[in-house]
Amino acid sequence: MKTRLPVNFLIGAVLVALVLGAAALSLVWTPHDFAQMNIKAKFGPASSTYWLGTDQLGRDVVSQLMAAARNSMTVALAAVLIGGSIGTALGLLASAIGGWVEDLVMRIADIGFAFPALLFAIMLAAVFGPSLTNAVLAISFINIPVFARVARASANQVWTREYVAAAQAAGLNRAVISWDHILPNIGAAIIVQATIEFAVAILAEAALSYLGLGAQPPAPSWGRMLSEAQTLMYLAPQLAIYPGLCIVAAVLGFGLLGDGLRDITDPRLSRER
Amino acid sequence: MIELQDFSVSFKSGTALRQASLAIRPGDRTGIVGESGSGKTMLAMSLMGMAPAAADLSGKLVLDGRDMTGADDRGWEALRARKVAMIFQEPMTALNPLRRVGDTVMDPLRLHLGLSKAEARARALALFEEVGIPSPVERLRQFPHELSGGQRQRVVIALALACDPELLIADEPTTALDANVALRIIDLLVRLAEERQMALLFISHDLAAVARATRDIVVMYGGDIVERGPTAEVLTTPRHPYTQGLLGARPNPVAEPRGADGKRPRLPTIPGSVPTLQDLPSGCRFSGRCPVELPVCAGTRPGSTLISATRLANCHALKQEVSA
Amino acid sequence: MGYFLFRRTLGFVLTLFAVSVVVFAVMNVLPGDPALTILGLDATEDALAALREQLGLNDPLLTRYVHWVWNALHGDFGISHSFGIPVAGLIGERLPMTISLAVSGMIFTVILALVMGIGAAANHRKPGDWGMMFISQLGIAIPAFWLSMLLVLLFAVKLRWLPPGGFAGWDDPVAAMRSLILPTVALALVQSSVLARVTRSSALEVMRQDFVRTARATGFSRRRILWRHVLPNALVPIVTIVGMQFAALVTGTIVIENVFYLPGLGRLIFQSISNRDLPTVQALVMLFAAIVVTANFIVDLLYVVIDPRLKARA
Numbered sequence: 001m002k003t004r005l006p007v008n009f010l011i012g013a014v015l016v017a018l019v020l021g022a023a024a025l026s027l028v029w030t031p032h033d034f035a036q037m038n039i040k041a042k043f044g045p046a047s048s049t050y051w052l053g054t055d056q057l058g059r060d061v062v063s064q065l066m067a068a069a070r071n072s073m074t075v076a077l078a079a080v081l082i083g084g085s086i087g088t089a090l091g092l093l094a095s096a097i098g099g100w101v102e103d104l105v106m107r108i109a110d111i112g113f114a115f116p117a118l119l120f121a122i123m124l125a126a127v128f129g130p131s132l133t134n135a136v137l138a139i140s141f142i143n144i145p146v147f148a149r150v151a152r153a154s155a156n157q158v159w160t161r162e163y164v165a166a167a168q169a170a171g172l173n174r175a176v177i178s179w180d181h182i183l184p185n186i187g188a189a190i191i192v193q194a195t196i197e198f199a200v201a202i203l204a205e206a207a208l209s210y211l212g213l214g215a216q217p218p219a220p221s222w223g224r225m226l227s228e229a230q231t232l233m234y235l236a237p238q239l240a241i242y243p244g245l246c247i248v249a250a251v252l253g254f255g256l257l258g259d260g261l262r263d264i265t266d267p268r269l270s271r272e273r
Numbered sequence: 274m275i276e277l278q279d280f281s282v283s284f285k286s287g288t289a290l291r292q293a294s295l296a297i298r299p300g301d302r303t304g305i306v307g308e309s310g311s312g313k314t315m316l317a318m319s320l321m322g323m324a325p326a327a328a329d330l331s332g333k334l335v336l337d338g339r340d341m342t343g344a345d346d347r348g349w350e351a352l353r354a355r356k357v358a359m360i361f362q363e364p365m366t367a368l369n370p371l372r373r374v375g376d377t378v379m380d381p382l383r384l385h386l387g388l389s390k391a392e393a394r395a396r397a398l399a400l401f402e403e404v405g406i407p408s409p410v411e412r413l414r415q416f417p418h419e420l421s422g423g424q425r426q427r428v429v430i431a432l433a434l435a436c437d438p439e440l441l442i443a444d445e446p447t448t449a450l451d452a453n454v455a456l457r458i459i460d461l462l463v464r465l466a467e468e469r470q471m472a473l474l475f476i477s478h479d480l481a482a483v484a485r486a487t488r489d490i491v492v493m494y495g496g497d498i499v500e501r502g503p504t505a506e507v508l509t510t511p512r513h514p515y516t517q518g519l520l521g522a523r524p525n526p527v528a529e530p531r532g533a534d535g536k537r538p539r540l541p542t543i544p545g546s547v548p549t550l551q552d553l554p555s556g557c558r559f560s561g562r563c564p565v566e567l568p569v570c571a572g573t574r575p576g577s578t579l580i581s582a583t584r585l586a587n588c589h590a591l592k593q594e595v596s597a
Numbered sequence: 598m599g600y601f602l603f604r605r606t607l608g609f610v611l612t613l614f615a616v617s618v619v620v621f622a623v624m625n626v627l628p629g630d631p632a633l634t635i636l637g638l639d640a641t642e643d644a645l646a647a648l649r650e651q652l653g654l655n656d657p658l659l660t661r662y663v664h665w666v667w668n669a670l671h672g673d674f675g676i677s678h679s680f681g682i683p684v685a686g687l688i689g690e691r692l693p694m695t696i697s698l699a700v701s702g703m704i705f706t707v708i709l710a711l712v713m714g715i716g717a718a719a720n721h722r723k724p725g726d727w728g729m730m731f732i733s734q735l736g737i738a739i740p741a742f743w744l745s746m747l748l749v750l751l752f753a754v755k756l757r758w759l760p761p762g763g764f765a766g767w768d769d770p771v772a773a774m775r776s777l778i779l780p781t782v783a784l785a786l787v788q789s790s791v792l793a794r795v796t797r798s799s800a801l802e803v804m805r806q807d808f809v810r811t812a813r814a815t816g817f818s819r820r821r822i823l824w825r826h827v828l829p830n831a832l833v834p835i836v837t838i839v840g841m842q843f844a845a846l847v848t849g850t851i852v853i854e855n856v857f858y859l860p861g862l863g864r865l866i867f868q869s870i871s872n873r874d875l876p877t878v879q880a881l882v883m884l885f886a887a888i889v890v891t892a893n894f895i896v897d898l899l900y901v902v903i904d905p906r907l908k909a910r911a
């Protein structure tokens with residue numbers, strides 16, 4: 001049977017492929033060295049050498065955007081992996097043990113929701129000084145309660161299934177059942193959430209870097225490029241455009257991909273959204 | 274007062290109501306019976322101007338001397354509540370849970386009759402009394418979840434009666450209620466119809482309820498009207514094979530004594546199930562399931578056969594029998 | 598009802614307590630010497646010791662925590678190092694800016710979202726609906742700070758209708774309002790995209806319910822039903838999101854104030870970070886977290902006001 005893929009999934013997949021492709025390509029090739037300054041060519045217009053022109057220090061904009069894509073993807077991946085695995089583990093634990101442990105974990109998750117990534121990053125920056133690591137930690141931290149909730153809710157459903165009861169009857173302990181039976185069955189929900197959180201993480205990294213709490217110079221980052229461009233808005237407004245478009249493309253891509261995946265894996269949840 | 278002439282409702286996938294003709298006069302109490310998918314609800318919704326937007330209406334639907342077949346929302350909104358009103362199956366969900374029931378009943382009074390708040394409240398109070406809601410003053414201020422199912426259905430009836438409609442359509446009004454409460458609601462509807470000289474269109478698949486509520490009956494199958502006549506006659510001596518099957522399928526534990534083995538005899542059922550809209554046969558809709566089917570049935574739609582001065586049925590076999 | 602209030606209030610107080618522990622822990626327990634952070638690496642040992650004494654860093658952690666909370670409850674957040682005045686005074690000075698921005702942003706967000714969401718639901722599966730879904734999808738993906746920059750480019754740099762940033766004070770109310778227009782729009786456009794989608798799906802859900810059909814059957818027009826019946830019933834999920842969004846909006850002001858150089862709490866936080874003014878940062882982070890927690894608490898209470906069925910159960 002041939003099923004039609006949802007439109008949002010297809011558009012998302014294309015955008016994600018573009019962004020990931022650019023990030024991967026930047027590992028081996030960029031048109032120029034992204035950090036290579038060329039003061040004589042500063043604020044250069046788009047040309048055959050500099051496809052989107054150059055910035056205030058004569059650096060190639062395209063190369064910076066590509067390198068920044070890599071940075072953005074790395075941060076988002078790290079944050080979602082760290083936050084996602086800790087959160088999922090906590091959710092599985094809460095669901096497996098139940099009772100007061102479950103209540104406690106969920107209450108702690110609620111408290112986690114009181115801290116937007118920005119506040120957490122601000123605290124870390126105040127204590128340790130701003131750095132990209134702190135930004136990753138802060139974004140990871142806010143992902144923990146998100147994944148804990150999703151994992152627990154889905155796991156609680158799986159625990160009621162018959163094959164889980166059968167495994168329990170066979171004398172398997174709850175840790176083994178969680179790993180062998182529960183985790184694979186909540187995988188789809190976790191992956192959907194991870195895709196959506198990936199988009200959130202990209203947005204968060206951009207904001208933190210824009211505010212100076214993330215990537216530090218000369219590390220390339222869309223957010224930091226925008227904060228530099230802001231001071232030059234009268235001189236070179238075009239520099240304030242491209243990085244923003246990249247952020248929108250990446251966030252939109254992962255967001256649509258996540259929605260599309262949800263439509264595919266659980267049509268009930270998303271019919272009218 | 275209300276007249277349907279060759280009125281049809283069709284969709285891309287098929288015809289949900291086929292050339293129905295029906296006249297309802299003041300004081301009539303007419304029942305419509307049939308299984309789900311028979312078109313009885315489509316007929317009721319059409320009389321309210323609430324057929325689905327995708328539906329294609331044809332024929333004539335005359336209300337108040339006007340053909341409403343092509344009427345728009347605005348045209349219908351002016352007639353609803355004042356000419357035709359409707360009560361629904363599920364009293365639990367038919368009322369806005371966030372509005373006091375008194376306010377809900379006052380809404381159409383203020384909209385259509387332009388009553389002031391105080392006038393509308395007095396009217397609502399009178400309506401609550403008329404439909405037999407105890408301590409109506411307090412009830413006006415309550416929310417739907419604070420009332421029992423029967424009381425909620427009485428509120429829904431009061432709401433439908435608010436602007437003195439000439440026709441009240443009741444779509445399975447008792448299905449969701451306890452048997453006991455259902456009987457009282459039926460008696461209430463009959464009393465209201467008689468006192469107000471209001472026509473009642475009572476839609477149900479519960480034959481006992483229809484027998485109690487109505488004087489005339491219309492039997493529908495697959496979007497066609499297949500038999501009609503006085504309720505008592507049709508239910509005791511059904512002539513259309515579908516009506517006969519429907520009555521046979523009716524569980525009647527009193528009439529059917531237990532056999533020697535202590536078990537009740539197996540209920541007769543109509544073989545097969547109601548086909549979906551796109552699979553309906555083009556001739557007699559009942560062909561394919563009919564026990565007395567003739568070769569002509571599948572391809573040619575049967576016309577009406579007059580059985581007596583007040584009774585009609587649409588069946589090829591019956592026509593042969595009567596003319597023979 | 599009393600029990601419900603009691604339980605919710607207790608939960609609220611406990612959450613605030615837990616939040617204060619987290620803030621205190623991150624700012625004080627993690628490795629690092631606040632005195633060194635504040636004075637820098639070239640500080641003399643004597644100066645460090647004096648500052649540690651002044652900050653009470655030599656006391657046990659628990660004592661310091663209790664002191665901090667006790668004083669904070671009495672409106673004393675300590676002395677700002679960089680400004681040399683009480684933190685509470687600093688906050689009081691900057692608070693009106695942030696509150697005006699957050700409140701105007703919220704009002705604009707809710708109005709825009711309700712109009713867009715209900716409008717889309719009313720035009721379900723028509724171009725208006727698709728257009729709204731497309732715009733809101735974009736709105737969710739646009740970073741607020743970049744949207745701000747685009748607005749500045751268009752309305753300040755190109756058209757010169759509005760100031761690009763800064764705030765001259767409340768003495769000239771017209772100028773003050775003009776300075777707030779772009780920040781408010783930037784805050785609200787992004788937030789209302791999320792809210793509009795929630796409003797739309799919630800409204801569509803309600804529109805399928807029986808009482809809407811009942812209202813149609815009593816001769817009410819679709820438009821009247823939308824505002825009288827659909828919107829109130831759609832409100833419960835909307836209010837949940839509004840609560841969460843108020844939190845996002847308040848932290849959003851931190852970003853927006855920095856984009857537009859508005860002298861509010863968000864600017865203050867960043868000045869304090871670069872001045873290594875730890876007591877101020879700690880107080881501000883706690884304040885923002887408390888606002889988030891309080892917003893969620895108020896939402897919990899609002900449910901009961903909106904839905905009489907909950908009152909019975911509560």
